[in-house]
Amino acid sequence: MDPSTPAPLAFDDCTIDFAGRRLLRGGIGQPLEPKAFAVLALLAGTPGRVFTRDEILDAVWGHRHVTPGVLNRLMTLLRHALGEDAKVARYLHTVHGVGYRFDLPEATPDAPSRAVPVPASQAPTMPVPVPVPPAASHPPVARRRAGDRHGMPRAMWWLLPLLALLAVAGWQWWPHAPSAPKPAPERSIAVLPLVNASNDKGQQFFSDGLSESLINSLSRFGGLKVIGRDSAFQFRGSRDDSRTIGRKLGVSYLLSGSVQHVGDVVRINAALTRAIDGSTLWAEHYDRPYRNLFALQDEIASAVIGALQVKLLSPGESVRHDDRPPSGSIEAYNAYLQGLKHWHDEDFRRASEYMAKAVQLDPGYAMAWAHLSGSLSTVATFSNEPAEAARQHMNEARRAADQALQLAPGLGAAHAARAYLMVYSFDHRGALAECRRAVQLAPEDGTVLNGCGYVFAQVGKLREAIRSRQHLLSIEPLYIINYQQYAKLLLASGRLDEAEKYLGTAESLPQTNAHWRYSSLFLRMAVALARGDAVKAMGSALQMPAKYRDPYTALAAQIGPDRAAADTALANALAGKAEANADPHLIAQIYALRGDAGHAVEWLQHASAADLLFLPTDPFILNLRDDPRFIAFCERIGLPPPGESEALSIDQIRAANGTRNR
Template sequence: MRAELERVLAAPGFREAGRLAPFLRHLVERALEGETAGLKESVLGVEVFQRAADYGPRTDPIVRVEARRLRGRLEEYYQGEGAANPVRLTLPKGGYVPVFQVVDQRPGRGGETVFRMRKAALLAGVLVPMLAVGLLIVARWGGTPGRPEVTAVAVLPFRSLDADPANDYFAEGMTEELIDRLGRLPELSVAARGLTAGYRGDNVDPREAARALGVSVVVEGSVRRQQDRLRVSARLVDAATGSALWTEVYDRPAGDVFAIQDEIAASVANALRVRVKPPVAPVPSRYTANLEAYQSYLKARQQANRYSAEGFEQAVRHYREALAVQSDYAPALAGLSQVYALAFYYNALPPGVAPSEPRRLAERAIAIDPALAEAHAALGMVLGVGDFKWKEAEAAARQAIDLDPRSALAHGLFAAAVLMPQRRFPEALASFRRALEIEPQLSYLNFTYAFALLASGDTTAAIEQYRRTLSLQNVHPDMEWDYGMALGFAGRHAEAAEAFARADRLRGNAPGRPFGIAALLAGNRAQALLDAPRVDQAARERRTSRMEAARLWAMLGERDRAMEWLERACAAGETQAVWIRADPRLRSLQDDPRLHALASKLGL
């Protein structure tokens, strides 16, 4: 189905159709992911056409108008160059759920073409997976098979009973693994980890949690480690009655943790009368039987999620420890690739690590486990913001999403590292929203989503999103600085200056007056003009980036000087040059042919 979408979008009539192409892609991707409930005017107006949150279709018919244009463009395509395609994509009148017709083209009466769905393809299982995720497939001769009944389940965070909070990572790992194992069963709809993360602690009422999460049963439990022993308590709770459908206590050697995870998942499935062939689901090489490697991997994941310089440093250490124990541990390779890719972007790769290392690690992880979504997501990130190979990056990112549609990281990295630099804002914003539906508490996703809103021109929404980001635990100095930038663009100069001061304090610097771009955003243009030569000198001496000088001159309206520094930044391979088309500080240059020529060299 995606192949047909790509064929359609590659046609000249869609390449030059403005926002029709991203509109169509949004509709198909949401349908493929089973998110058809969001394919309605009020939602599409906000997600695709960047209308305000209170958008009303009655007063603004943009969605209906563009849908009408889209239907006409699809009809033209299939009457012309797409006439021989084996699959047809349509958008029925009165709705926004795309429909695919798998056709067998045979001459009919009067030279007409008869379109029938081929039963052999259906029996071969080509279309059944699409039905399972809610994509509507129609044919003139028949209806749609029924879907299996699905039970909604939530795995609440397992409580760590260890006295040392440093061991909380083990309980978090138990929760994640159970969510993953149960999520592999098509008969179960499992709430994402990010949605359940707030239900942590001793005073959580499983019935209240179930009502809030919209599930019918809840898995809860605790973990205690004592030297080489592991005690895991788990139970399955009926949300309606609060009674336990199943309960068990496991007292085993710590090395049995993997068997315990499988047994809990199998017991939950059996209690819900879900037929399972042991093990619960295919558990490929992404899981290790080595407890030491597994523990290091969990610690690394926990630290990487902090999104801080210290967290990244600790994540690198723990990933390396895992790989020292088991060099072919694919999840650790993928995780280290992601951390190195971010370090490369921030010019902070550890000594001795080559810029090519993130890609090498991702490709090695894929070679070991081709079904590992996070490895493909890491590769997509590296190919995009690292190598500027946008087609390859998009293919890798989409492969990650295909492998694991429930991966917030896959959706988020696709938006941040592939769509955003290409100014594909509607698609990027939709991908960010999907990622945050899955993992609403991840700092990195919230932060980059706020920047995407600002880059797309929605300053008010960006400010609100930055506030949400700063309300989370893991605050990076760049989050405060970017919040100040959004406030500055909104004309709220005093508040911007306060945010810049907080960013300085987080970096360990004594807050001083805003300097350079910060001075301009704080409302002091005269000071920014005085600072500009000092920024130039710092860029020449490599104490700051060439991009920083380019941004400042662009905001001051000095296009020639800005372009001069942009050209130097691109020639030097500065990583932030990837944003030359999306950075809001470079808006004044977006109609400059020189910028377009420069962007084309980067494949943008």
Template sequence: VGYMSPEQAQGQVREIDHRSDIFSFGCILYEAATGLRAFEGKDVLDSLHKIVYAPTPQIKDTNAAAPDELQRIVRRCLAKEPEKRYQSIKDVGIELEELRQELKGLPEFQQTVQPAAGGRAVSPEAQPKTEGAYPSAIRTAEIGASRPTSSAEYVVSGISRHKRAALAALLVVAGIAAASWYYFHSQNSKVTIHSIAVLPFTNVSKDADMEYLSDGISESLINSLSQLPGVKVIARSSAFAYKGKETDLKEVANALGVEAILTGRVTQRGENLSISVELVHASDKTQMWGEQYDRKMSDLLAIQREIAREIVEKLKVKVSGEEKGPAKHYTESNEAYQLYLKGRFYWNKRTPEALKKSIEYFNQAIEKDPGFALAYAGLADSYVVPANRLPPREAMPKAKAAAMRALELDETLAEAHVSLGRVLAAYDWEWTSAEREYKRAIELNPRYATAHQWYGGYFDAMGRHNEAIAERKLAQELEPLSLIMNFELGLGFYNARDYDQAIEQFQKTLELDQNFPPAHALLPAVYEQKGMYAEAIAGYKKSLTLKSEWAGPMAGLGHVYAVSGNKSEARRVLDELKRVSGQEYVPATSIALIYAGLGEKDQAFAWLDKGYEQRAFQLQGIKVEPRWDSLRSDPRFQDLMRRVGLPP
């Protein structure tokens, strides 16, 4: 993380090019000159924040002997804006070489003696000193002469005695590194790929029951490739925006900001499975690789892993022995894996009926393989999303148990940390623990948009609007075509009371999908805050025709009727909500909201207390939701916030 460029740290995929590498090189050069990281933070998020916002540190603050020219070179490498950096690594190498030549003639440089092979470094003083030395030199002196000194240790420890000579030696190494970097990239620029989108595979058989298979293979490949170091992989929600559409691959690549696109076709006939895949270089639409696999359904897992390995080879990705790459296997049961794919297929639909099916399939996958961590993570996700209509006291404990079991099996599963954080925030109201889970998820996978989305929700609940919007912007940049990420950014503007920005963002979301229910459910609330009551009422009525989440739009409609003076209509809506609440779960906060609009505070607080007993999801937002403003001055409201664990 400490070597990311600002555009990488913010997930700005389209902005990433060779100049991001120059920023990373500047970080390495700074560290070599000072022994410290340029943007060291107390944790991953703090480091990312410093990369984006903190000024470039001064080398002289740590190493007073550093020449001004070196500081200038490093500062230009570490410019926040790519256009202000060196435009090629070759230019960096040339300037480093010029600086080295300037220092080369100094007497100090000529007096420095290189360490003999296998021996310790020596100098004219012949006395080891630690005063004023770098920490690494002090540690070497403390250890003693029990082992030879490396060339790197020699350069660092020698800075205290021959600072300019050591810097010159550093510049030799840096110049060689820059030249090598330039050579590697110039030789491989035509084949090295840094970004890829996996478009949804086509279900050739047109059998709707097999749609889970084509979607599942695509999503699994996205997840596998996302484990690769240094490769940007477009998330599912953005890639699947092109599902079922005839698209020009070059236009798709430009829209998503990627260099390569993987497409595929899946055909199943009985137990026979045929998968054809093609990897295309988007700039010229040339095929980098293509293959057809004719196997049995029982070979599905093996086929997918083989495809992933082939893609890694064609992308020219270097994976070290310590990195998992795409080789991380969660199950060896082909049957469990197919059930998991079905579970994810229905989970992605995000309807109450589909979520019931997803829970069934995830449980069946777990029965086939009790050690299948991803299946537990999927089960947790199915219980934790708002589209699940189960009462929180029934759904959330199941979500928590599934997430914790997933983490027992694999602590490095970012998705499970995020789901657990969601339960801790929205149900347990253990805010400190929730933040810890979100931060751990981001540490494990900084490109996991949902982690940033829900971490933004945490900041929102705390009333920290700038941080909430920043996290949601990052989520939206990571998944630019995701409906929920775009919606959540609008929600952040609404809670921050930037209503014009909220309207603009919700309208952008509806441009992606004109029938997206959450945007239709909340846009009217923004209109209400601007006094646009007619537009708010029309908006809620439109939302109710979409037959998705019902209680929220009904509560909003009743509230706007009440505050606009139409109390008879408000009471009609109130009565309907009460009637339905006797038959199925309705958040008590929905009924409380209408009473708040009517000015009946005692009834509003009575229903808010019922919401507290329900552990209603909506209570986490009471600190910032504008429609509760009429109750804020009442001591009972402050007491409720205290019980929910929110700051005053």
């Protein structure tokens, strides 16, 4: 350390690392603009001294041609980073008419020394991005090396389609990490969302996309567990310390930092920290031309991998496919990242527009073609557009999937895209083959695992669906949809205790979507029905939204001892059909539970294709698996023979668990 550089300054839960040019609070690095940290360093370097505005402008900007609003904005940022506000200032004080003063809080007799050594390799917590001077003052080379790094792009087209069904479909049950967390694997990492250090909020897509690309890059290395985007991105802006984040994600290392895209320059600050104690294993700052972005991504990943000492998978091994355009077109990549942004915002129409732009700029961009296929098929399936428009979008989606596979036969995401199209065309054999190939090619790709988890269930392959969900749990430990879907599969296999366990974990996670709560309620009701517990089943049904409540209460009433009440509940559910409140699939489930195959099949003829696809693992409908009328119905529409499904019927589940109505 330069002798003139002050030692790190610790106070309350904050530490100012002057040498590393970073502020940490509560064990978490606080993202600060370079000028903001420079102002903080100036003031904190001499606690108690009042600095005039002119002195600050001279010291930090080298001149006074800066508007007062600039300094005011930076002071606001600093107060936020320090956890205070102007009205209740503890550290940064405004001296009206003069300038600013930094005060240290009063020390207690037992307080440790305020000057705390913080070696570069053992910083107390995750480091903040190193402040970056103006681009013009540095050549495009890396500086200060301190040591020698996988959705789904979210849930891809698989998440929204099946999430959307929850609002109206009766059998969309959904999913937990083990209740006693296991120690994190030594070689495991999460890429936390890079902070957008640009003043332009419109650049958020770029920082998020770059974070996701780093996940993809790191997943190319063997022996390294890489957490997926959905779980890692839940810690955007989190105040949890590194130990807590590592525990929740089940990893030993965290990669964090910031990115700033200014003109033709990309500035990236990155740091690899040990989750257990927040110590820094590696840190770096880069200033590079934007045109060298891909090389920079590889350099960062290689540096992280070097620090973790893991090996690159050989070409013959299964890896997640690179999401960057093979031509190196930055323009195509930019369009792709914007498409991903809209994808994660669940605006699939806009996502398809940007993916179309990406493949127009680079026709050889296989990953963009795969995402274009997924976006278009989702729009076609769930946008309520006219039938002709939906058919056109589906045809375009097929062409896009075909193009992706022609360009990259080994792209797992493209095989998954084709499987989705096949299953919605009731080609269950083709869909099964494509998903098996997709999982073989991309066993660590959360998008593929999630999508094919659905497809395996839709074609009745319960064991393969469970395996996909189990592995996805390790990659996406905080992905609520997966826990609910896993619980659904466990129920369909008769494992009721496990189903309730994983459902409980799903319910403990943040539920920002009302549909998730309703799906949990339905799954609770289904488990209660399988246990013969009419009271609990009715309790869940009564918590459903009022306008959909009658069919659910009718389903719950079918196992009670009062047959007259069961008949009345069904009549009430049927009375709502004129108001479009009676879902055909749910009414069919009621009749199946009653053992009335004729009426059940009649109602299934009015169900949506999306609902029909899940019949092979629907325990209620599988009560009809041996009925000739239901077998003929499945054959007519292209579903697998119900007798071939690995899932159990509700009656089989009850028999296996020794259930009696109560």
